[in-house]
Amino acid sequence: MEQEPILQVENLHTHFFTKSGVVKAVDGVSFDIKPGETLGIVGESGSGKSITAMSIMRLIKDPPGKIVDGRVLFKGENLLEKSKKEMRSIRGNQISMVFQDPMTSLNPVFTVEKQMVETIQTHRKVSKKEAIDRAVELLDLVGIPSARSRLKSYPHEFSGGMRQRVMIALALSCDPEVLIADEPTTALDVTIQAQILELLERLQKELGMAIVMITHDLGVVAEVCDRVMVMYAGKPVEFSEVTELFDHPKHPYTWGLMSSIPQIKNRQDRLEAISGLPPDLRDLPQGCSFAPRCKHAMDKCHEVDPAFREHIPAHHVRCLLYEEKEEVTT
Amino acid sequence: MSNLLEVKNLKKHFPIKKGAIFPKQVGAVKAVDGVSFHVRKGETLGLVGESGCGKSTTGRAILNLIQPSEGEVIYKGEDISHYKGEKLRKLRQDIQIIFQDPYASLNPRMTVEQIIAEPMRAFGTPKKEREEKIDYLLDVVGLSSYHKHRYPHEFSGGQRQRIGIARALTLDPELIICDEPVSALDVSIQAQVINLMEDLQKEFDLTFIFIAHDLSVVHHISDRVAVMYLGEIVEVGEVEELYANPKHPYTQALLSAIPEADPHLKRDRMVLEGDLPSPSNPPAGCKFHTRCPFAEEICRTEHPELKDVSTGDHQAACHLVKEVVGSNG
Ligand SMILES: Nc1ncnc2c1ncn2[C@@H]1O[C@H](COP(=O)(O)OP(=O)(O)OP(=O)(O)O)[C@@H](O)[C@H]1O
């Protein structure tokens, strides 16, 4: 039988109410993730990947941000209806996040020990000594050599890769069931990225958590993800199992992404870039948001916003190329 | 093709000082430790390596943004490593740098328009020309003129990087040191910017030093590539030759670590153990020996020099690689 998803995001809308207009940063995102699964969220900058993650964690600053619609079901319970206090106990405990920018979760003026002990004691009733032992165990787990002595170090005394390991250790302190990793390797060099990806894979096997891997790198997606959601302008445009996505991509935006990557085996004379730019999220074009950049756009694409549909079993696409004529509705 | 730039035995050692009242030098971070290479006019030299290997410091030392400790930087036949004052100011119109972290260099209280106008203001570009150029450059880097009046915090990470690139293009430079210019960009825009840089290079005969960690991007854009490790160049050569036939174990590891956009691929990856050793106390002998899976006794004691390793333009610094004589590189 199919496993029940641990986290389900349904029709999530997060908007920012700014002086210059309403930024529809996340505008109808739906996906689910099963225990032990790695789900990729891939898309270009500003497509709403981080805001999706921060909405799940209820970390959107209000004002200017507001989750205006949707549900985030964690084990069947809607996180958007939880009190601030309930969220604090869920965050970092059952759902944890590794941020795009390491310095947003590590405080530069405190030692790693202080920060880890504090996080552990927020969620667990343990003595300081027990918390320190747990911190050592965690640093060991993520492969930081001579963990006990490194506890006394400040974040800046670690290399980029080691800092990312510390962040992962911090995120894992309370055995989360879902780990949201927002571009965890983007700032790292390839040899260190290879280590961190290997680490995450090992940790997932050992601890069995579900990972939401946010990335802009299709290489990382291909390597670690089971299923992938491609986002564009705040909306999911394609969602399927990873090999299906690479073997049979359906959305013109996904096609564009794939042909934009420089290939070493087969050096292109010129990259086939997607022309134009992502739309202004305060003033989305009518119809399909990708239409102004889409090589396959038809007249109706500028009028009708395609629905996100399972056109092929287990493969969702948001594109009018796959809609039957009579099915076209808004 | 003639050399536009030649770097000879460049070193940058940052002193480590201890003591608050009478600070004494107790050591040095050897960020760049004897780097030599040349850049031909109109070409792109890629500079790759792990963070902290000294690629950014090399870039900055060329521009004299940090004073080199030793060595020469010959630009159009003149050693510019000691330029100061007006000469240096003029030089910085010719040689531009695009920084790795645009957020740190973007003033949060300035609008995008003011940020891009700044270098032109400093060099006295007339207002009308400035305004036209701002619109043109915003378009060129994939932003719109409606972004002009917005502030850096209103942009996502990738969008901010583009603002930094636009600012670097304002003064029509001859040589651009690009320090991770596209690494924060998503691939569709990255492809546009790479295409754009290649177009601009052809059109205006620009020369690039392209510092990056993305080996696929470096492969695509470079004519020649230099691989750095702990302040040294361990391998350098013509791009296709170096990628097809990497000789140094570090280059081999780098190339095998690239995640490829093919979920069917199951590879034997050469995952390097450990971290980069500290550049204040680099390993003796070959600096890579602590992480090298092939290291032998000689690697721990003797420092390998760059030598010709194929009959083409290709050098590597590894004891275990055979020297090829009769090279024309
Ligand atoms: N405080 C804010 N006020 C206004 N707009 C905002 C704010 N925060 C984010 N946005 C906008 O929301 C959109 C989505 O941003 P988000 O950070 O989720 O993108 P992302 O997909 O994570 O991009 P990246 O790959 O660059 O990290 C962007 O267009 C961004 O400009």
Ligand code: SF4
């Ligand atoms: S709906 Fe039309 S414009 Fe949108 S992606 Fe499909 S073909 Fe392109």
Ligand SMILES: [Mg+2]
């Ligand atoms: Mg993000």
